[in-house]
Amino acid sequence: MSFKPKNITYQVSPIGLHGGKGHSELKENPLKVDTNLIKTINEKTVELNTTKLGINKDVTLSFDTKGITPEPYLGALGHVVILDDMGEKFVHVHPTSEEQRGIFMNLDGVSKHLLICNGKICTKNGAEEVTETIRGELKSLELQKEIHTTKTLCNGQCKHGPIAVLYPQGTWYKEMNKAKSEELIRQLKEERNVNLGSELYYHDGKTFKNHESEL
Template sequence: MNLDGVSKHLLICNGKTCMKNGAEEVTETIRGELKNSGLHREIHTTKTLCNGQCKHGPIAVLYPQGTWYKEMNKTKSEELILQLKEERNNNLGSELYCHDGKTFKNHESEL
């Protein structure tokens, strides 16, 4: 696999609990929206197994930003890709963890 030109990596949990909660639709939506928007050459996706946040699933993790998104669904997936295309802040109101440059911070505790 050639990652030349890739600037972001989206990890999409497809573990057992996330799958029960709609992870396949999230994966298909994200990949479809990336292709339709022309971002599939800039943003690579990987289906993962359990990311350890089952009660918040489906989970998507965006790197290099280090943002973990919880309770993803079709609508949130479409909005995330739109925000990435428009180079907006990527704030879905669904953030679980954010990276501050040093460590991960639980976004919920900051609310």
């Protein structure tokens, strides 16, 4: 699965697929036309607009995110799967411009970049809360234009997760939690040399050094 529902117990079970011969009878999960092109999830609204649909005609799908900037997934800003009414044929499309698959982020004025690991193990150990706390603190302290954040996949330090990495300092922080995340942003706000007591690596100007080996 590429997502993890919050506060929901779920079970992964196999779905049977038929190959070759068509199966036109959709008894278990018949497709239903959804005429509502405006969806709101977690207080975020997206509206789908299309040009006129026609056989053998180009169609443009436009998504109005109402001012919210979505995060790229698997290298693209968006993914759309289109099924026929029998559920037998599908089209998988991405944004039209190869050069604009992701978001152009203007980093003018940004002084620091926080990478927050959201790999499988870090997420299991609380990376989602760490990410939300850091971004929430940045917003409340009006630091979003000074400190940019990026969620990453695995950074290779699973046993020390959740991991956060601060640049340009090059400091890796281990075992991050809500309290440490709040303290991290508070110290950055005060323009102090951040000391959380959970430093894993630091950069000496040439290479990374293991902080624990230096103690």
